[in-house]
Amino acid sequence: MHGLKLLCASLLLAVMGQAWAAPQVRVVGLFPGAAVLNIGGQRKLVKVGQTGPGGVLVVSADSRGAVLRVDGVERAYALSREYSGGYAEPNKQQLSVAKGAGGHYWVAGSVNSQPMQFLVDTGATSIALNDGHARRLGIDYRAVGRPMQVSTASGTVRGWKVDLNSVKVGTLEVLGVEAVVLEGGSPTEALLGMSFLSRIGWRVEQDVLMLESKH
Structure with a gap:
């Protein structure tokens, strides 16, 4: 009888252990x-x-x-x-971005500590801004930028390659990020391209864009 009680107690502990081990x-x-x-x-x-x-x-x-x-x-x-x-990774920062309007990923961030809404574009080699964005950010791109020709869907336009002091989305911040400022009003939205994305980790899982620092 005593052995039966011990067996029952062992089974109960095993069941409780399984409950504690729930995901x-x-x-x-x-x-x-x-x-x-x-x-x-x-x-x-x-x-x-x-x-x-x-x-x-x-x-x-x-x-x-x-x-x-x-x-x-x-x-x-x-x-x-x-x-x-x-094991905790206290130094790794992460951000999840759900797919938004038009099937695109939109993320709020900042450029040089000033707020900026980005459209994530993994096909863009760098961050792309129009001259209105640059003026709002106080970037005199014609004075500090390096002139270049940029091919767009509507043809070739003039652009200037500049370096942004900092670009931040969520808690992810990258310093010294290359960007291109295009003459005129295109692109309508600031594009978050690979000059930022390649310096952090990113992947898409079930229509969720996962961004994370590499360290």
Whole structure:
């Protein structure tokens, strides 16, 4: 009888241990009406009212946090840092960008500490600005830039290659970034090209653009 009690106790501890070992739930990206969940290492963008890996339901989500229903219990989650192999990487900064209007990735950032909205363009060799952007940023590109010819969809236009002191999106900042200022109003939006993206890590997972520092 004593042995049976010990066996039952061992089985109970084993079951409890399995419960304690349940996959950890982290919110690693936040958007209006959606959250990027990392559950047991599986990352997925889940909209409000839908369930993600492990049956986790997103009850609400905005830029401040998300409410998730896990195993029938609702709890508020703040944005969490990513971990790799169970070990924290405190120096690695990350940013998740959901696909926006027109199937493009839009991200708010800054140039030389001044706010700038970017359209992410992995096909652009560098950051591209029009002369209106440059004037707003106080960049006298004709005086400090190196003149060049740039081929666009509407033909060849004059451009000037300049160096930006700093470009920042989220917590990701790169110093001394090459950019091209085009004469006229094109491109309409500032393009975040490879002169920035190549100096950080980036990948696309399930329509979510993941940006992260390399160190």
